[in-house]
Amino acid sequence: MKQRLIACALALMLLVCGLSGCSEQLPAVYVQSISQIMGYGTMGANNFCAGVVVAQNEVRIDRDENRKVAELKVEVGQSVSAGDVLFVYDTDEIQLTIDKAELEIEQMKNSIKDYDEQIKQLEKEKKNAPESEQLAYTVNIQTLEASKKETEYNITVKQRELQQLKQNAGSGAVTAPIDGKIKAINENGGYDEMTGQPLPYITLIQSGAYRVKGKVNEMNLSEFYVGQTVIVRSRADESQTWTGTITQLDTAPEDNGNDGMYDYGYGVSDEMTSTSSYPFYVDLDTVDGLLLGQHVFVEPNYGQNEQADGLSLYADYVLGSAEEGYYVWAANEDGEIEKRSVTVGSFDEMLYCYVITGGLTMDDRIAYPDESIREGAPVTDTMPEPSEMEPNGDGESNVDGALNGGMEDAGAAEDYVDIGDGEYAEDMTLEPEVLPEATAAIGGGF
Numbered sequence: 001m002k003q004r005l006i007a008c009a010l011a012l013m014l015l016v017c018g019l020s021g022c023s024e025q026l027p028a029v030y031v032q033s034i035s036q037i038m039g040y041g042t043m044g045a046n047n048f049c050a051g052v053v054v055a056q057n058e059v060r061i062d063r064d065e066n067r068k069v070a071e072l073k074v075e076v077g078q079s080v081s082a083g084d085v086l087f088v089y090d091t092d093e094i095q096l097t098i099d100k101a102e103l104e105i106e107q108m109k110n111s112i113k114d115y116d117e118q119i120k121q122l123e124k125e126k127k128n129a130p131e132s133e134q135l136a137y138t139v140n141i142q143t144l145e146a147s148k149k150e151t152e153y154n155i156t157v158k159q160r161e162l163q164q165l166k167q168n169a170g171s172g173a174v175t176a177p178i179d180g181k182i183k184a185i186n187e188n189g190g191y192d193e194m195t196g197q198p199l200p201y202i203t204l205i206q207s208g209a210y211r212v213k214g215k216v217n218e219m220n221l222s223e224f225y226v227g228q229t230v231i232v233r234s235r236a237d238e239s240q241t242w243t244g245t246i247t248q249l250d251t252a253p254e255d256n257g258n259d260g261m262y263d264y265g266y267g268v269s270d271e272m273t274s275t276s277s278y279p280f281y282v283d284l285d286t287v288d289g290l291l292l293g294q295h296v297f298v299e300p301n302y303g304q305n306e307q308a309d310g311l312s313l314y315a316d317y318v319l320g321s322a323e324e325g326y327y328v329w330a331a332n333e334d335g336e337i338e339k340r341s342v343t344v345g346s347f348d349e350m351l352y353c354y355v356i357t358g359g360l361t362m363d364d365r366i367a368y369p370d371e372s373i374r375e376g377a378p379v380t381d382t383m384p385e386p387s388e389m390e391p392n393g394d395g396e397s398n399v400d401g402a403l404n405g406g407m408e409d410a411g412a413a414e415d416y417v418d419i420g421d422g423e424y425a426e427d428m429t430l431e432p433e434v435l436p437e438a439t440a441a442i443g444g445g446f
Contacts, residue, residue, distance in 0.1 A: 033362065038353075052214075059178060088172050105155055108155045181205050182202060186202075212244065212298060227246065228246045229301040311355070328359075331367075336376050338375055343358030
């Protein structure tokens with residue numbers, strides 16, 4: 001009797017250990033929220049590129065290099081309205097320039113009078129001079145007439161300069177032609193390194209008229225083209241979005257000091273491992289909430305933000321059929337994987353998505369279907385290492401091996417049998433001479 005009780009106790013212990021071993025041996029299933037999978041509020045699976053908010057219009061304000069700026073009224077970053085004074089020329093200096101020009105004109109007019117008197121005197125002397133001196137008088141007279149004509153021309157030019165100086169005199173103030181913000185001030189002049197053109201004294205960017213400048217490489221150039229509608233997302237808050245249309249795409253690679261090449265992650269930049277980048281511009285439907293210089297993401301608009309009643313989910317995640325019902329592998333409240341029944345509304349062939357009208361929310365975490373998934377297995381938010389997904393020597397993945405080969409290593413493979421449809425159950429079959437005693441002992445309250 002004592003031996004039979006010991007046998008029953010051993011059988012019971014084996015049963016409990018087998019049940020606890022089942023949950024411990026099941027591999028964890030990697031899950032993601034539907035919002036992560038579908039890209040709601042994130043970049044999702046669509047191609048995207050970086051962009052920055054720039055001004056729609058920039059105005060160059062140049063200064064007269066011949067005039068002195070007496071006072072600069074603005075600074076970089078300052079907002080101005082049309083008509084606001086940007087800087088003021090030194091009016092005292094310009095008045096001196098005007099006075100000097102008027103004096104030069106008067107001197108030239110006096111020179112003409114001298115030429116006229118000299119010519120008149122030479123013509124008088126020429127009449128009484130001998131034949132041998134006639135040629136010399138003629139040459140001198142022609143020289144004086146040429147000098148007179150040149151002086152008359154110089155007077156005309158100087159009078160035009162004087163007229164321009166008087167027009168510019170006034171208060172000497174230069175005003176802003178538009179509402180905007182001061183982008184740059186070049187006190188010392190200089191030249192643009194890219195174009196070689198002189199830099200403007202002041203660069204003014206128009207207020208409110210923003211657009212987005214992006215840069216796309218040749219790998220995804222086909223998805224960014226003139227006329228393509230796009231979604232612009234804030235980097236700080238990806239749920240904050242704007243819409244717009246690409247209105248300009250430069251066909252020449254951007255000169256970034258690397259012959260327009262973009263290093264594509266190989267550590268070196270040459271013709272074989274780099275791609276060219278092309279700038280493009282997006283005109284926005286609205287600029288509410290955008291800041292000049294703000295960094296954003298730009299992605300093609302395929303309607304991913306326009307949801308019907310329900311939520312979209314890639315068809316690969318949905319199992320079952322209309323006759324038997326649809327389900328997904330979802331994480332439950334206990335942190336375990338379960339078959340979750342869902343209601344399917346329609347199928348979007350373009351996006352290859354089902355519209356789920358019941359059974360799931362954006363925050364639910366689901367797994368990509370795999371034969372190794374067992375109901376009741378723990379879930380994890382940590383993506384498996386690549387090595388865990390590689391086939392082992394038996395042609396099974398390491399994830400499968402965690403269920404099959406791993407159990408064999410633990411001496412527990414004989415505790416599970418295949419019941420079909422990819423399902424396994426614990427084999428409760430015990431030795432014939434043990435099962436009755438174990439059952440009787442349990443029933444007897446052991």
